[in-house]
Amino acid sequence: MRHIISIKEFEKEDIDALLDRARAIDAGNYDRHALEDRILGVLFFEPSTRTRMSFEAAMARLGGKSIDMGGVETSSVVKGETLADTVRVVSGYADAIVLRHPKEGAARLATEFSSVPVINAGDGAGQHPSQTLIDLYTIRQAMPIDGTDVGLLGDLRYGRTAHSLAYALTNYDVTIHTLAPESLEMPPNVIEDLRERGVEVVEHTDIAEFAHNLDVMYVTRIQRERFPDMASYYAVASSYRVTPELLSGARERMIVLHPLPRVDEIDPRVDALPHARYFQQARNGIPIRMALLQEVMG
Amino acid sequence: MSEPPKSLQISPIRNGTVIDHIPAGEAFNVLRILGITRATKETLSIATNVASAKAGRKDIVKIENRELKKEEVDRIALIAPQATINIIRNYLVFDKKGVQIPKLLHGVVKCPNPGCISNTNEPIQSRFEVTKKGLHCLYCDWYLTEDIAGHII
Ligand SMILES: Nc1ncnc2c1ncn2[C@@H]1O[C@H](COP(=O)(O)OP(=O)(O)OP(=O)(O)O)[C@@H](O)[C@H]1O
Ligand SMILES: [Mg+2]
Ligand SMILES: [Zn+2]
Numbered sequence A: 001m002r003h004i005i006s007i008k009e010f011e012k013e014d015i016d017a018l019l020d021r022a023r024a025i026d027a028g029n030y031d032r033h034a035l036e037d038r039i040l041g042v043l044f045f046e047p048s049t050r051t052r053m054s055f056e057a058a059m060a061r062l063g064g065k066s067i068d069m070g071g072v073e074t075s076s077v078v079k080g081e082t083l084a085d086t087v088r089v090v091s092g093y094a095d096a097i098v099l100r101h102p103k104e105g106a107a108r109l110a111t112e113f114s115s116v117p118v119i120n121a122g123d124g125a126g127q128h129p130s131q132t133l134i135d136l137y138t139i140r141q142a143m144p145i146d147g148t149d150v151g152l153l154g155d156l157r158y159g160r161t162a163h164s165l166a167y168a169l170t171n172y173d174v175t176i177h178t179l180a181p182e183s184l185e186m187p188p189n190v191i192e193d194l195r196e197r198g199v200e201v202v203e204h205t206d207i208a209e210f211a212h213n214l215d216v217m218y219v220t221r222i223q224r225e226r227f228p229d230m231a232s233y234y235a236v237a238s239s240y241r242v243t244p245e246l247l248s249g250a251r252e253r254m255i256v257l258h259p260l261p262r263v264d265e266i267d268p269r270v271d272a273l274p275h276a277r278y279f280q281q282a283r284n285g286i287p288i289r290m291a292l293l294q295e296v297m298g
Numbered sequence B: 001m002s003e004p005p006k007s008l009q010i011s012p013i014r015n016g017t018v019i020d021h022i023p024a025g026e027a028f029n030v031l032r033i034l035g036i037t038r039a040t041k042e043t044l045s046i047a048t049n050v051a052s053a054k055a056g057r058k059d060i061v062k063i064e065n066r067e068l069k070k071e072e073v074d075r076i077a078l079i080a081p082q083a084t085i086n087i088i089r090n091y092l093v094f095d096k097k098g099v100q101i102p103k104l105l106h107g108v109v110k111c112p113n114p115g116c117i118s119n120t121n122e123p124i125q126s127r128f129e130v131t132k133k134g135l136h137c138l139y140c141d142w143y144l145t146e147d148i149a150g151h152i153i
Helices: A012-026 A049-061 A083-090 A106-113 A129-142 A160-169 A188-196 A207-211 A230-239 A268-272 A278-283 A285-297 B027-033 B070-079
Strands: A039-044 A065-068 A096-101 A118-123 A149-153 A175-179 A200-203 A216-219 A255-257 B016-023 B044-051 B057-064 B084-089 B092-098 B104-106 B127-131 B134-137
Touching: A012 A129, A012 A285, A039 A049, A039 A083, A049 A065, A049 A096, A049 A118, A049 A285, A083 A096, A083 A106, A096 A106, A096 A285, A106 A118, A118 A129, A118 A285, A129 A160, A129 A216, A129 A255, A129 A278, A129 A285, A149 A160, A149 A207, A160 A188, A175 A207, A188 A200, A255 A278, A278 A285, B016 B027, B027 B044, B027 B057, B027 B070
Parallel strands: A039 A065, A039 A096, A096 A118, A149 A175, A149 A216, A175 A200, A216 A255
Antiparallel strands: B016 B057, B016 B084, B044 B057, B084 B092, B104 B127, B127 B134
């Protein structure tokens, strides 16, 4: 039984095979009845409309059905049922479970109690492997991943998507560049880990120098809650904002990604530039999740 | 001039356990691991900061009529990796063993990450693998590197 819990558990060959499968799906090469009679149990313990919709859409495109537990407010969770019990029960109804939970390690726990495959759709500040696969897929649509300079911008301390992507990129021959506001830098142990896995990590302090030497710019959200007041948030947010002016000196093939929703990090005027790939990235959620669902239930 | 006494005599125990070569200052954490936190019926002697031939200062804990369980020894290993466990039978050292930190720790330490699923009411025990970077939580991926004694369950 194959669970999808953390991108760290993927070998390079697994990743490449999945991305290849997604590309075939994107080109229309898939069986619309592949998961007919299959049921996906959708367990979302915190709201995440997009991730949830894209899993349900992916399931529907393969001919399968989804069931869910309704909102957390109406479910047995309010009665104090443990996640372990919920998972045990729902794995008796469904052929796979997709789980979103506020606690880190929740998906790993679920695998201990589930009799069907579990797909982690985000556990707290922890892992969100399908997002990382979407990010890699979007890069690969634009250029081969090997040989790229990938820049991570924004909250690199708490931003789990940036960490997961960085770990996944250690499977490839890339240079990782980082730029983060003070106190939101990538933790030293993560940087050390990345270097141990063989990638070069370059830490930047100048946004223009950062932006002009990249093939991929991965922008993440800087959360207002991390700042003592609005003024200090705006001061930081405005100095890390991606604008057409900033991108005028960028490499021609450079692409801008963002896991969305964005707030102030990317000027809406960037949307019209050929660099902007974040909406395409969001659309890529469907073929990637179709490939994952087939991987665990096919 | 009279000779100072060679050492402060602690009366020997007939049967029990002597935990020797505990790092100086860790004896009380060892007692906590053994569940000895306040008045106890066991005859107990604790020596802290005594001179050790092997390394500077050490602590020693001697408990009458008690042999340690594996879970207890595993926990002691975390804070006193050089400890020697001597089993005393009829006043003599009957058996002497070092301690070894197990590769996997089940329900031994509490995860330092407040957001970890292992710190909730789920029916699981914490699970850590022992690595050179510290104790690695197999649920949330955090590392426990400091104050391990304070996280022992
Ligand atoms: N009957 C006893 N009652 C209390 N303590 C004892 C008794 N017998 C031995 N010990 C203590 O147990 C420890 C181990 O005794 P042992 O005679 O093996 O000493 P050792 O040769 O110094 O051992 P090591 O090489 O482990 O330091 C010592 O700290 C000793 O004081
Ligand atoms: Mg000795
Ligand atoms: Zn943990």
